[in-house]
Amino acid sequence: QVQLVQSGAEVKNPGASVRISCKASGYTFTNYAMHWVRQAPGQRLEWMGWINTGSGNRKYSQEFQGRVTITRDTSASTGYMELSSLRSEDTAVYFCARESGGGYCTGGSCYFSWFDPWGQGTLVTVSS
Amino acid sequence: QSVLTQPPSVSGAPGQRVTISCSGSSSNIGSHFDVHWYQQLPRTAPKLLIYANNNRPSGVPDRFSGSRSGTSASLAISGLQAEDEADYYCQSYDSSLSASVFGGGTKLTVL
Numbered sequence: 022q023v024q025l026v027q028s029g030a031e032v033k034n035p036g037a038s039v040r041i042s043c044k045a046s047g048y049t050f051t052n053y054a055m056h057w058v059r060q061a062p063g064q065r066l067e068w069m070g071w072i073n074t075g076s077g078n079r080k081y082s083q084e085f086q087g088r089v090t091i092t093r094d095t096s097a098s099t100g101y102m103e104l105s106s107l108r109s110e111d112t113a114v115y116f117c118a119r120e121s122g123g124g125y126c127t128g129g130s131c132y133f134s135w136f137d138p139w140g141q142g143t144l145v146t147v148s149s
Numbered sequence: 150q151s152v153l154t155q156p157p158s159v160s161g162a163p164g165q166r167v168t169i170s171c172s173g174s175s176s177n178i179g180s181h182f183d184v185h186w187y188q189q190l191p192r193t194a195p196k197l198l199i200y201a202n203n204n205r206p207s208g209v210p211d212r213f214s215g216s217r218s219g220t221s222a223s224l225a226i227s228g229l230q231a232e233d234e235a236d237y238y239c240q241s242y243d244s245s246l247s248a249s250v251f252g253g254g255t256k257l258t259v260l
Contacts, residue, residue, distance in 0.1 A: 056249065065151055066187075066195065066238055066251040082248050116194055122183070122201065133242050133249040135185040137197040137206065 023047040025117050025140035032146045038105040041143045043117030050098035051075040054120035056136055057091060057102045061113040069115075071126060071133060072100060080126045107147045114142040152177060153239050153252035160258040166227040169255045171239035172220065177250060179220035182242040186215055186224045189236045189254075198237070199224060226257070234259045 028042040043055065057069040070081040072091045079091050090103045100117055122134025154172040161167040171184060178184055184202050187195035197206050199215035202222065214225045222241075226233055239252040 058251075065253045066240075068249040068251065071249075080247070083246065118195075121197075131242075131247050132182070134183060135197055135200040135240070136187075136195075136249075137200070139194040139196070142194050 023119070023138055025119065025138055027115075027117060027140040027143045030144040030146070032148065033107050034149055035108055035147055037107050037147075038103055039107060039145050040101055040103040041115050041117075041145070043100040043102070043140050045098045045100070045119070048119075050093075051095055054124060055091075055093065055100040056118045056120055056133070057089075057100075058116045058118060058136070058139075059113040060116070060142075061110070064113075066116075069102065071120065071124070073126065074100065078126060080131055104145075107145075109147050112145065112147045114144050116140055116142050151253040152243055152246070152250040153241060155237075155239060155252035155255045157253070158256045158258065160260055161226075161229045162260045163229050163231065165229050166225060167229060167257065168226075169224045169237050169239075169257070171222040171224070171252050173222070173241060174220055176245040177220075177241045177243040178217060178222055180244055182244070184215065184217050184222035185240045186213075187238045187240065189238065191235075195238060229259050231259050233257060 070091045072079045093100045117140040118136035121137045124133035186199040188198045189195045202217040203215045212228045236254045238254045243250045
């Protein structure tokens with residue numbers, strides 16, 4: 022079945038970076054883009070960015086521009102999200118999700134559709 | 150501050166029908182971008198409930214339905230069951246932000 026499995030929980034000091042992996046199975050990895058979304062404790066879902074897993078083209082939310090880097094390893098069918106300069110407000114569960122409605126981002130024109138499925142989530146705790 | 154606005158909470162008795170609203174603007178729902186809905190049970194990942202305004206993925210009961218009109222959308226749940234108690238989020242695309250956007254979430258309590 023289509024599945025996304027994320028790496029385990031992380032505890033980081035303020036100012037550090039964190040890298041989370043998301044391994045896809047059950048479908049052709051490069052046929053579907055991947056999104057990253059986070060959810061702080063008791064808060065709403067917050068879109069962080071997107072990667073075209075075939076071309077490697079990326080789009081980031083303005084909220085995270087400059088701090089987030091999304092990459093992929095096609096040979097491993099795995100996506101990665103790295104967030105730098107961590108602060109306490111970055112404590113959250115981070116999710117990867119598959120773009121399943123044909124979303125795109127080319128030449129400055131983007132459209133994203135629905136996310137399905139989602140990874141199980143990775144808790145990142147930022148604390149000194 | 151969420152780009153899409155949802156009521157923080159709704160409630161209903163078993164068997165009743167409830168609706169959850171999702172209010173947007175001219176740069177997202179009002180521009181005819183599709184609305185999608187997710188159900189999030191406690192301590193789990195969100196699950197796709199409705200896609201492209203009114204379509205149910207395989208396995209989602211027909212008690213769940215969605216609609217879109219103007220700059221708003223709604224999720225309706227009929228025949229409420231105890232297992233429907235969860236958080237529900239709407240999602241769309243915003244052309245001004247060039248980003249996917251979510252509502253603030255609505256907590257459904259089954260009385």
